[in-house]
Structure formats: C-alpha cells, structure tokens
Amino acid sequence: xxxxxxxxxxxxxxxxxxxxxxxxxxxxxxxxxxxxxxxxxxxxxxxxxxxxxxxxxxxxxxxxxxxxxxxxxxxxxxxxxxxxxxxxxxxxxxxxxxxxxxxxxxxxxxxxxxxxxxxxxxxxxxxxxxxxxxxxxxxxxxxxxxxxxxxxxxxxxxxxxxxxxxxxxxxxxxxxxxxxxxxxxxxxxxxxxxxxxxxxxxxxxxxxxxxxxxxxxxxxxxxxxxxxxxxxxxxxxxxxxxxxxxxxxxxxxxxxxxxxxxxxxxxxxxxxxxxxxxxxxxxxxxxxxxxxxxxxxxxxxxxxxxxxxxxxxxxxxxxxxxxxx
Amino acid sequence: xxxxxxxxxxxxxxxxxxxxxxxxxxxxxxxxxxxxxxxxxxxxxxxxxxxxxxxxxxxxxxxxxxxxxxxxxxxxxxxxxxxxxxxxxxxxxxxxxxxxxxxxxxxx
Amino acid sequence: xxxxxxxxxxxxxxxxxxxxxxxxxxxxxxxxxxxxxxxxxxxxxxxxxxxxxxxxxxxxxxxxxxxxxxxxxxxxxxxxxxxxxxxxxxxxxxxxxxxxxxxxxxxxxxxxxxxxxxxxxxxxxxxxxxxxxxxxxxxxxxxxxxxxxxxxxxxxxxxxxxxxxxxxxxxxxxxxxxxxxxxxxxxxxxxxxxxxxxxxxxxxxxxxxxxxxxxxxxxxxxxxxxxxxxxxxxxxxxxxxxxxxxxxxxxxxxxxxxxxxxxxxxxxxxxxxxxxxxxxxxxxxxxxx
Numbered sequence: 168x169x170x171x172x173x174x175x176x177x178x179x180x181x182x183x184x185x186x187x188x189x190x191x192x193x194x195x196x197x198x199x200x201x202x203x204x205x206x207x208x209x210x211x212x213x214x215x216x217x218x219x220x221x222x223x224x225x226x227x228x229x230x231x232x233x234x235x236x237x238x239x240x241x242x243x244x245x246x247x248x249x250x251x252x253x254x255x256x257x258x259x260x261x262x263x264x265x266x267x268x269x270x271x272x273x274x275x276x277x278x279x280x281x282x283x284x285x286x287x288x289x290x291x292x293x294x295x296x297x298x299x300x301x302x303x304x305x306x307x308x309x310x311x312x313x314x315x316x317x318x319x320x321x322x323x324x325x326x327x328x329x330x331x332x333x334x335x336x337x338x339x340x341x342x343x344x345x346x347x348x349x350x351x352x353x354x355x356x357x358x359x360x361x362x363x364x365x366x367x368x369x370x371x372x373x374x375x376x377x378x379x380x381x382x383x384x385x386x387x388x389x390x391x392x393x394x395x396x397x398x399x400x401x402x403x404x405x406x407x408x409x410x411x412x413x414x415x416x417x418x419x420x421x422x423x424x425x426x427x428x429x430x431x432x433x434x435x436x437x438x439x440x441x442x443x444x445x446x447x448x449x450x451x452x453x454x455x456x457x458x459x460x461x462x463x464x465x466x467x468x469x470x471x472x473x474x475x476x477x478x479x480x481x482x483x484x485x486x487x488x489x490x491x492x
Numbered sequence: 493x494x495x496x497x498x499x500x501x502x503x504x505x506x507x508x509x510x511x512x513x514x515x516x517x518x519x520x521x522x523x524x525x526x527x528x529x530x531x532x533x534x535x536x537x538x539x540x541x542x543x544x545x546x547x548x549x550x551x552x553x554x555x556x557x558x559x560x561x562x563x564x565x566x567x568x569x570x571x572x573x574x575x576x577x578x579x580x581x582x583x584x585x586x587x588x589x590x591x592x593x594x595x596x597x598x599x600x
Numbered sequence: 601x602x603x604x605x606x607x608x609x610x611x612x613x614x615x616x617x618x619x620x621x622x623x624x625x626x627x628x629x630x631x632x633x634x635x636x637x638x639x640x641x642x643x644x645x646x647x648x649x650x651x652x653x654x655x656x657x658x659x660x661x662x663x664x665x666x667x668x669x670x671x672x673x674x675x676x677x678x679x680x681x682x683x684x685x686x687x688x689x690x691x692x693x694x695x696x697x698x699x700x701x702x703x704x705x706x707x708x709x710x711x712x713x714x715x716x717x718x719x720x721x722x723x724x725x726x727x728x729x730x731x732x733x734x735x736x737x738x739x740x741x742x743x744x745x746x747x748x749x750x751x752x753x754x755x756x757x758x759x760x761x762x763x764x765x766x767x768x769x770x771x772x773x774x775x776x777x778x779x780x781x782x783x784x785x786x787x788x789x790x791x792x793x794x795x796x797x798x799x800x801x802x803x804x805x806x807x808x809x810x811x812x813x814x815x816x817x818x819x820x821x822x823x824x825x826x827x828x829x830x831x832x833x834x835x836x837x838x839x840x841x842x843x844x845x846x847x848x849x850x851x852x853x854x855x856x857x858x859x860x861x862x863x864x865x866x867x868x869x870x871x872x873x874x875x876x877x878x879x880x881x882x883x884x885x886x887x888x889x
Contacts, residue, residue, distance in 0.1 A: 168597035183520050198885075200878045203517040203529060207871050208575075211805050213497040215789055216546050218577035220521040221529065229879065229886050236886040245522030253805070257871040260856075264872075265879050269887055286887070297753065299788060301805040302779035304865050306753065307818045310761035310852040317734035338757050340723035345731050359723040359754065360713040368668060368713045385718050396721055429728040430735075432687040435680050438728065441720045442676045446665045453719050 171195065175406030179330040180354045182405055184226040184243035187291045190405035191328070191412060192230025192237050199228040200265075201258055209252050211301040220246045223254040227262045232413050235284060238266040241291035244333035250298035251339065256308020263288050263315035266323045274322075282420040288325045289412065290346065295361060296337015309338040316345045320430070324348065324423045326415060328408050329355035329397075334386065336361050344396065348426040350411050351388035351397040353473055358386035380469065384453040389468060393457055393482050394441070398426045402473045440485040456483065500551055502541040502558050509537040509568020514598050518591035526579040528591050533571040545576035557581045561588045603774040604707070604748040604826070606659040606672070608641055611705045611748040615830045616654065620646035626653050626685045627692030637677035638662075639669050642685035647703065648834045653689040655682050656705035657759070659749070668714035674755055675712035679725035682759070686732035690739060701742040701837045702733070706760045707749030726758035733762035737851055742840040744833050747810060747819070751777040764840040764850035765820045767832060768810040777819070778808030804864050816865055817858030 174182070174190035182190070189197045201207050203221035212219050224246035230237050240262040242249040251259070266288040274280050297305035319325050327346040329335050334356030335343045343349060343357055351357065360368075362376035362385075375381060384390055391397040399415075401407040415423070427434060450456050457465035461481035468476055512532050519527035533540070539562050543554055558572075579587070604611045612621055623643040624631040631642070641656040659672035669675030674682070686702065693699045711717075711726050737743050745763035747756075756777060760766055769775045785806055786793040800807030804815040813819045823832050843850050849857065859865035 168594050198878075198882050200875045201871060203527070204515065205874055205878075206529075206573075207867070207874060210867055211803065214799060214803060215791060215806075216496055217789070218521050218546050219497065219544065219575055221517065221527060221573075221575060227875065229882070231886065234888075243520055245520045245525065253865055254867050254871055257856075257868040258875065261872045261875040265875060269883070273887055297779050299780060299785060299806070302753075302785075303807070303813060303816050303818060304805050304859075304868075306757060306779055307761070307816060307852070307855060307859065307865070308868075309757055311856055313730050313757075313762060314734055314852040317731055317738060338754055341727035341730060341754070341757065344721070344723045344727035357723070358718045358721075359711055359726075360718060364713055365715055365718060369715060374715050385715070390719075394721065396724065429724050430731045432684065432691070435683050435687065435728055435732075438721075438724055439680050442680065442725075445676070445716045445720045450716070450719055456719060 175404065175409065177405055179352055179403050179405050179408055180332060183245070184241040184291065184293065187405060188226045188228060188239045188241040191239060191289060191291065191409050192232055196231040197228055198230070199226060201227055207254050209254050209301065211252065211304070215300050217300055223252065223258065224249055225255045225258050227258045229265070232416055235416055236269060236286040238262050238286060238288045239291065242293040244293035244331055247298055249294035249333050251294060251296060251305040251308055252298040252301040253304035253308065255298070256305055256311065259290070260308060260311045260315055263312065263319060263325065267315065267319050270322050283417060286323055287416060288319065288323055289328060290325070290342070291328045291331070292335035292339055292343055293331035293333045294335060294337070294339045295333060296339050306338065309342065312342050313345060316342065321420060321424070324420070326350065326412065328412070329357055330388070330403060330408065331355070334358070344429055347423050348415050349397050349428070350399045350401060350408060351391055352401055352403040352408070353388040353476070354403055355388040355397070356383065356386040357391050357396060381452070384469070389476060389480070390453045393460055393480060395483060396428055400473060400477060437485065441483070459483070498545050498548060500543040500545065500554055502555055504539045504559050504562040505537055506539070506562050506566040506568050508566060510566045511569050512567060512595055514595070516591060516595050516598065518594055519587050521575050521577045524578050524580065524583065526574055526576040526584060526587055528587060529573045530591060530595065531571045533569060535569050535571070537568040539568055539570050539572065541572045541574065543574045543576055547576070547578055553581055557584050561585065565592055604769065605774045606707065606749060608656040608658050608672070608705055608707050608748070611707070612641065612645070612654055612656055615703065615705065615746070615833055616645040616647050616652070617649065621654065627688040629684055629688035631681065635664055637675070637681035639673060639675060640678035640681045642681055647701065647830070647837070651700050653685055653700060653702045654705065655685055655702065655759070657708045659707060666712060666714065666716065668712045668717065672708045672750065673710050673712055674708055674726055674758060676717060676720065676722060676725040679729045679758065683729040683732045686729070686736050689741065690736050693741070699739065699741045701744065702736060703833060704743065704745035704760055704763055706745055706747045706751045706756065708755040708759055709750045709752045710755045711758065726754070729758050730762050737762060737764055740844055742837045742844070744836045744840065746829060746833055747775050747777060749775060753779040761852065765836045766818065767821050767823055767836060768813070768819045769826060769829070770822045770824050771809050771811055773826060775810050776808065777810045777813045781808045815862050817855045817860070817862050820858070
C-alpha cells in the first residue's frame with residue numbers, strides 16, 4: 168500500500184486520481200466526499216451498456232495545506248477518458264461551491280480573515296471534456312463550473328494542476344484557462360481541440376496527430392509555460408506539484424489575481440497580442456513562437472530536463488502601454 | 493437490441509470463514525480493468541459477490557475466479573461488489589489479491 | 601419565414617426595434633477594422649425602447665486570417681471581440697441602477713479547430729468570453745440567449761450557456777442543440793440508431809435537439825411562433841430582472857434546479873446533498889483557521 172511519503176516521489180503522470188488528491192495535500196489530511204462507498208454512479212451509462220464506476224471518474228474531497236482548507240476535484244483519465252457526465256460534473260460543481268460556502272461562513276465568523284487563510288479549490292484535470300454518452304448533461308455541468316469559478320473570484324483561489332496522461336481538453340480546456348493559477352508539468356497538455364480533430368480539419372500535412380513530439384510541442388507544458396498559459400512548470404512528481412501549490416497558497420489575493428491569464432478587459436487586450444502574432448508570424452510549429460520569444464535555438468528546449476528548461480527558457484512577453492511591469 | 497449492463501450474483505462459503513475488520517475500495521474501471529468494494533456483513537459466514545459488467549457470457553469464468561479467491565483467502569461475512577470493464581480473469585485475480593493486500597495493510 | 605439558420609443578421613432585425621442596430625459600437629468601444637473577427641456581430645440596439653448589447657454570429661462570412669473560421673464558427677478574434685463587447689457593456693453601465701441587457705443570438709457550429717488556434721490558445725479566447733458573460737450576469741445585467749440555428753457543443757457553452765435565460769426556436773425551425781448528432785453517437789457507441797432514438801424519448805441526456813435540452817432544464821422556453829421572438833426575448837428580460845431583484849437564481853445554477861424539476865437530471869441534486877452532508881460532518885476539522 169502506497170503511503171503519503173511514497174506518493175510524494177511518485178510520478179504525477181502515472182498516479183491515479185485518488186493518489187493525486189491524497190498526495191497534493193498534507194499527510195493524512197484528505198477526506199473524500201461522495202467517495203466510492205456512496206456509489207453515486209452514472210444513471211445513464213447502464214442504459215447504453217457501458218461500464219460504470221462507483222465514483223463516476225472523479226475524486227472529490229477536502230484536505231489541508233498548512234492548516235488551510237483545500238477543496239479538491241481530481242479527474243480519473245482511465246475511466247472513459249476522464250469525461251464529464253452528470254454525476255462527475257455535479258461533483259466538481261459541488262466541490263467549488265463547498266469552497267465558496269466555506270469562505271462565506273469563515274468570513275462571516277471572522278470579518279478580518281486574512282486573505283490567504285480562507286479555503287482554496289484545486290482541480291487536477293485529466294479529461295477530454297464532455298462525456299458523449301450523457302453529453303447534454305455534461306455540457307450543462309460545464310456551464311455550472313464556469314459559473315462557480317466566476318463566483319469564487321477574489322474570494323476562493325482556484326488552482327489548476329495539469330500533468331496527467333489524457334491532458335485537459337474540450338470544455339475543460341476553458342475551465343482550466345479560467346482558473347486563477349495554473350501549474351503544469353512538461354507532460355501536462357492543455358488545449359481545446361484534440362490532435363485527431365485538428366488533423367481531420369486541416370489534413371495530415373498540416374498536423375500529423377501521430378507525431379507525439381508535435382502534439383506535445385503544440386499543447387504541452389513547456390509550450391504553455393513559454394506562452395504564459397501555465398504560470399508554473401514543475402517536475403513530474405506529486406511532491407513537486409504539492410510544493411508549488413503550497414508556495415502559491417502563501418500569496419495574497421492580489422498576488423493570486425496577478426496570475427490570471429484571462430478574465431478582464433486588460434487581459435483580453437494582452438491575449439489579442441498573441442492573436443496578432445498568430446497572423447504576422449503564421450507559425451508552422453510552436454518552435455517558431457519559442458524563437459520569437461527569444462529562444463534562439465528552440466529545438467534545444469525540446470529534450471531539456473525541467474530544471475534546465477526553466478533556467479534557460481524565455482517566455483513570450485508583449486510590451487503594452489496599459490500593462491504593469 | 494438494447495445493450496445492458498449485466499448484474500451477476502455469486503455466493504461462496506469458505507471452510508473456516510475469516511472476517512475482515514474494515515471496508516475497502518480498490519481499483520479503477522479503466523478499459524480492461526475493474527474496481528471492487530469489499531464490505532463486512534453478517535452473512536452467516538458466506539461471501540456474496542455482485543459483478544456489474546458489459547460483457548456477456550462469462551458467468552462461469554467469474555464463478556471460477558471468484559470461487560478460487562475465496563478458497564485462497566478464506567474470507568467470509570463479506571459483501572463484494574465489482575464494476576468491471578472487460579478485465580481478463582488474470583487481471584481480476586490480480587486486483588482481488590491486491591485488494592486483499594490493502595486490507596492486510598489497513599489492519600496492520 | 602421557415603428558418604433563421606445561418607442568418608444571424610436577419611435574426612437581429614427580427615428581434616430588435618426596427619432600424620436601431622449600430623454595429624461595432626458598445627459604450628466607448630468602436631471596432632474600426634472590418635476584418636477583425638467578422639464571424640461575430642456585436643453592437644448596440646434598442647429592444648422595446650431600451651438600450652441593449654447584441655452579440656450574434658454571422659455564418660455568411662469567413663475570417664480572412666484564420667482559414668478554419670467560417671459558417672458561424674467562433675475563432676480567436678471572434679471570441680475576443682465578443683468578450684470586449686461584454687466588458688464594454690459592464691463599463692458603460694458601471695454604477696448605474698439599471699443595467700442594460702445583453703441579447704445573445706446563437707447560431708454557431710463550433711470553436712476554431714485549427715493548429716494556430718491550439719498553438720495560441722483557443723481555450724483562452726472563448727474562455728474569456730464565458731467569464732465576461734458570467735461576470736456581467738452576476739453584476740446584474742440581464743442576459744437572454746436565443747438559439748435561432750445551431751448551438752453545438754463547446755460553441756454553445758461559450759455563446760449561450762452563461763445566459764440568465766436561454767430560449768430556442770422549436771425544432772420545426774431547423775434549430776439544433778447538441779454535442780453530437782445521434783448518428784455519431786450510434787457510430788461511436790456501436791448502438792443501433794433506432795434504439796438510441798427510442799431511448800432518447802425517455803432519457804434526453806444524449807439526444808440532439810432543443811426539445812431534449814428543454815427537458816434537461818438546459819433551455820427555459822421553446823418558441824413556436826417565429827414572429828414573436830422579439831416579444832418573448834423582451835418578456836424574459838423583464839422576468840430575469842424581477843428574479844434577480846427578488847434574489848432568485850438564474851443562469852447555469854438555476855438550470856441545474858430546472859433539470860431536476862423537469863425530471864431530466866435527477867442525480868445532480870443527490871450528489872450535491874451527499875457532498876454537503878458529508879462535509880458538514882467534518883467541517884470543524886477544516887474550517888478552524
């Protein structure tokens with residue numbers, strides 16, 4: 168049986184959803200909510216003859232990091248690709264809502280609650296988005312998650328951790344972008360449209376979905392770090408993610424806000440710089456963007472270890488009049 | 493032609509049934525894999541199984557694999573629920589043995 | 601008129617007060633470049649005499665800079681253009697007692713599915729637009745979406761599902777709301793299409809069509825008289841205003857409740873109750889700080 172100490176050095180990529188949830192918070196502090204013993208399975212999958220799971224492919228619960236409540240939703244990619252159905256989606260929504268309700272309660276009991284002592288929410292993404300077999304309910308659940316994320320803003324920091332096999336795609340790609348802070352490993356992938364669909368739309372010459380290196384360069388952690396979509400890039404271990412998470416949790420709410428990639432008019436203007444760059448640069452490959460960002464030999468970054476990459480990689484920066492330095 | 497998830501039920505009794513102390517969940521329903529919940533229940537020494545699976549026609553294989561698990565473990569007074577997604581008999585045996593090891597670790 | 605499919609601009613005219621639409625202007629926002637995000641139509645109009653922001657799709661144009669953006673697809677420029685329209689709506693009314701409505705006219709088949717889009721982050725673009733809408737809704741702007749054509753999967757998530765209320769022309773007008781058509785569901789699940797269509801009658805959870813979304817609480821009202829859509833939108837704007845004033849839920853959360861009431865999504869409520877109960881029993885351990 169894996170102990171919490173074992174989990175810290177374990178690969179995040181290979182860990183299952185429950186191991187990630189347990190290992191991301193302080194030792195022995197995780198309490199699972201709506202766990203497998205509750206048998207809250209999908210009512211829809213059996214009608215289509217599809218296998219069910221007791222937790223519907225998501226581990227939800229609460230733990231502590233330095234005595235601070237951390238509400239976690241951790242998706243399991245091995246169950247139908249971590250896809251979001253009615254129960255799975257409701258568990259994620261409820262996790263965020265519990266964090267927010269807890270914040271309101273703590274704030275009421277203690278109006279001078281320091282802004283880095285309230286609850287936080289962490290989503291460990293591993294999903295392709297909506298679950299086809301119950302797609303309408305999955306889609307509606309996504310909209311509820313977005314609603315909760317907006318409601319949490321300025322109150323409950325919501326943090327994305329991405330470093331699992333399936334990556335984070337489809338509607339959950341929006342949700343990850345909408346969080347306050349994102350932490351990825353080089354094995355994490357984040358995007359909207361999966362590689363096969365891009366190939367189908369654009370042809371194999373433009374995008375060969377079987378080229379794993381190309382797939383990683385386009386949506387992987389290193390690219391997302393250079394682009395600014397990942398605030399932090401960490402090694403592939405549960406302990407590295409936990410360490411970064413605890414650093415982030417010591418920040419003030421203003422500092423957390425400064426990590427946002429989207430969510431204001433100013434940030435829209437900043438993102439539009441990238442859209443304009445897309446038109447002028449017309450990159451054939453992410454490496455063209457890495458070069459533009461100041462990495463003279465982008466090819467050399469591909470195989471660098473995480474720490475070497477972090478010491479040399481230059482990130483995309485735009486000089487904008489309205490941007491704070 | 494409606495597909496359905498099958499529910500298979502089995503019952504065994506070890507010669508000298510051993511109780512468990514705590515309930516346990518183990519495994520992930522990946523493709524070719526399964527999960528199991530083992531719970532303590534007063535069943536006059538019997539071990540009851542319910543298997544939920546999309547695969548038709550393997551009742552006898554399940555009976556054999558689960559029966560052997562009880563023969564080896566001597567567990568009794570337990571209710572076992574399995575969610576299966578095309579796990580082979582070998583995978584089923586391995587997962588049940590791993591679950592047993594987790595139970596032992598919990599007792600320790 | 602039998603359908604508004606592909607005719608976002610005609611739908612605008614049908615909904616708003618005659619000849620009141622000023623395109624590309626919202627509050628202090630003025631978009632001068634005609635090639636910027638042409639698949640999205642934004643502007644200001646009057647609805648029943650009141651100033652409203654209008655956001656729609658134009659399926660008749662392609663974006664000259666992004667080859668995957670045509671037929672009403674929301675590309676990166678389109679999404680940021682839509683987000684800007686929302687943020688400028690918020691700015692225009694900041695501090696005012698009455699906040700202007702936002703009317704979303706929905707006819708879109710998807711987000712831009714290309715390589716440039718993935719390299720630069722399509723998820724950021726439409727993610728921005730969703731957050732902007734959620735912010736405006738929570739600030740009190742009434743947001744009413746009306747599906748006049750296609751509301752497909754992630755594109756509907758962006759352009760529609762953050763509204764306070766969602767209306768749709770009935771299926772007789774060729775409207776489509778789905779993640780995937782049943783034919784594709786049949787192919788992927790290897791189930792007979794006829795079986796799935798029959799199953800959809802009792803379980804709308806995977807079926808394609810506005811009537812199934814209505815049963816799941818995903819659409820507040822279906823409209824059968826195409827010429828009444830302006831009046832129905834106006835009616836929902838005032839309903840939403842009243843609900844917000846009374847502190848009643850609107851938007852995605854309210855549609856979750858509606859899904860239970862209409863019997864389409866019953867597990868959602870159970871899940872939330874279980875999680876609340878289980879947390880309540882351990883809350884002291886976690887909220888002591």
